[in-house]
Amino acid sequence: MEVQIQPPNQSLDVSLMFDNFDIDILVKVLSHTMLSPFFMFWLPVFFWFNDVPYTDPVFFGTSAYVIGVAVFWFTKWHSRLYRNQGSLIYGPGSLDWGEQIILITGGSSGIGELIANTCAVRNVTVIVLDVNPIVTENYNINYYKCDVSKWEEVEAVSKQIIEEIGHPTILINNAGVVQGKLLVDLTPEDVQQTFSVNTLAHFWTLKAFLPGLIERKKGHIITMSSVAGMVGMARMTDYNASKAALISLHESLRYELDHKYN
Incomplete structure (x- = not known):
C-alpha cells in the first residue's frame, strides 16, 4: 500500500499579522524613529562624515527637521514637568508604587478591570468601586460595592475605605455607560443615567x-x-456631551489645584 505524505500547508493568513495592529503601535514606532531626535540626530552626522556640503538641500532639510523634532520633544518634556510640578532643575519625584493606594471606579470590567489588574502586579493596593464584583486572582485588589452615581453611597463607602485601608493616593475616575441611541429615542432615564455615571460620579468621588x-x-x-x-457622533449625543463636560471639569480642577490651595 502506497502512502502519500502531504507537505505542510505553508500558506500564511496575512490578516492575522494585523489583528493586533492599531494606531498606538504606529505612534510608538514613530516616536522611537522618525519623531525621535536621538534617532534622527545621526542622519545629518552621516551626511557630515560623507563631506556633504552644508548648502546641500538634503543636508539642510534633514538638519532643520532634526531641530524641529528636538524642539517638539523639549516642549513635550517641559510640559510634563509643569504638569507634575517640576522645574528645569528639579524634576518630579519618583513614584514608589509600593506606597500607593489606587482607587478605580468602574473597575470590575473593561478598561477599569485591566487597569486594576495591571496595577496589582506592581504590588499596589487597589480599590475597586463598582456595582458588580471584580473577578480576579490578585490578593491586593479590594472590592467595595458602590453606585458612584449616587453621592450618598460614595460618601458612605469613602469613610469605610479611609478607615479600613487608608486615604487613596491615586484616584482613577473610570466608570462610564453608553446608551447608543438617537437623541429622540433617549428617555429621560437614559440621559439621567449617562450624566450621573459619566459626569456627576466624578464630582462625588472628588468631593x-x-x-x-x-x-x-x-x-x-x-x-x-x-x-x-471633542467630536460629534451619531447615536452618541448624551455620551459625547458627558465626556466633553469631563474635559472642562479636569481643566478647571487643575487651575483650582494650581492656584487656590497652598
Missing part, C-alpha cells in the same frame, strides 16, 4: 477623596474622558 490629597499635598487624579468629548 469625597480630594480633601485627603490636598491635606497631604500630593497625589494623582486621572480622569478617563474620550476623544468623543
Whole structure:
C-alpha cells in the first residue's frame, strides 16, 4: 500500500499579522524613529562624515527637521514637568508604587478591570468601586460595592475605605455607560443615567477623596474622558456631551489645584 505524505500547508493568513495592529503601535514606532531626535540626530552626522556640503538641500532639510523634532520633544518634556510640578532643575519625584493606594471606579470590567489588574502586579493596593464584583486572582485588589452615581453611597463607602485601608493616593475616575441611541429615542432615564455615571460620579468621588490629597499635598487624579468629548457622533449625543463636560471639569480642577490651595 502506497502512502502519500502531504507537505505542510505553508500558506500564511496575512490578516492575522494585523489583528493586533492599531494606531498606538504606529505612534510608538514613530516616536522611537522618525519623531525621535536621538534617532534622527545621526542622519545629518552621516551626511557630515560623507563631506556633504552644508548648502546641500538634503543636508539642510534633514538638519532643520532634526531641530524641529528636538524642539517638539523639549516642549513635550517641559510640559510634563509643569504638569507634575517640576522645574528645569528639579524634576518630579519618583513614584514608589509600593506606597500607593489606587482607587478605580468602574473597575470590575473593561478598561477599569485591566487597569486594576495591571496595577496589582506592581504590588499596589487597589480599590475597586463598582456595582458588580471584580473577578480576579490578585490578593491586593479590594472590592467595595458602590453606585458612584449616587453621592450618598460614595460618601458612605469613602469613610469605610479611609478607615479600613487608608486615604487613596491615586484616584482613577473610570466608570462610564453608553446608551447608543438617537437623541429622540433617549428617555429621560437614559440621559439621567449617562450624566450621573459619566459626569456627576466624578464630582462625588472628588468631593469625597480630594480633601485627603490636598491635606497631604500630593497625589494623582486621572480622569478617563474620550476623544468623543471633542467630536460629534451619531447615536452618541448624551455620551459625547458627558465626556466633553469631563474635559472642562479636569481643566478647571487643575487651575483650582494650581492656584487656590497652598
